[in-house]
Amino acid sequence: GESVGLHLPTLSVQEGDNSIINCAYSNSASDYFIWYKQESGKGPQFIIDIRSNMDKRQGQRVTVLLNKTVKHLSLQIAATQPGDSAVYFCAENPGGATNKLIFGTGTLLAVQP
């Protein structure tokens, strides 16, 4: 398959700290990227997106950075809260007239109170 989920990295942070979740994407032609949050028993929830003509985009408490040179995405969460505990996935759209997404492995964010 195109998405490998053999091992789920874990990031453990203290409540109130900033979190940075990293992701390497596979296709240099990908032109649209999304971060999703998935809580137990739920489907992925949209957090923030960015297009390939940008290198940074900010939302409420979240920032996405895109480095096309090294095919790297990161999600920064400011003042992390216990409710942020979840699995975070990056996803890339390979371009063209399709909404197909290729998902990364996922990172488990554990927020310690």
Next chain:
Amino acid sequence: KAGVTQTPRYLIKTRGQQVTLSCSPISGHRSVSWYQQTPGQGLQFLFEYFSETQRNKGNFPGRFSGRQFSNSRSEMNVSTLELGDSALYLCASSSTGFGGEKLFFGSGTQLSVL
């Protein structure tokens, strides 16, 4: 606006049976995609529908099929179930089929094959 609705929420089947899963997209959305999520393989793309036409298909055997109706609702079918088909099946919708859009996911159907 109601979100993406998937039914049933849970399903238990035995090997060799077939199953049909249903997805109602967000009202006004015309594109529906399906994904399989397993602990071992993560989230994998199954297929994408737009205006009742399958536009894209992932690397899954022909036992996996789907369709989209004129009201944008979609179904996927898995025939001759295998143990390895146990997974969370997720449906996602987006407003148009132009590509590079946000996908909004449902809560999924958890399929267990015994």
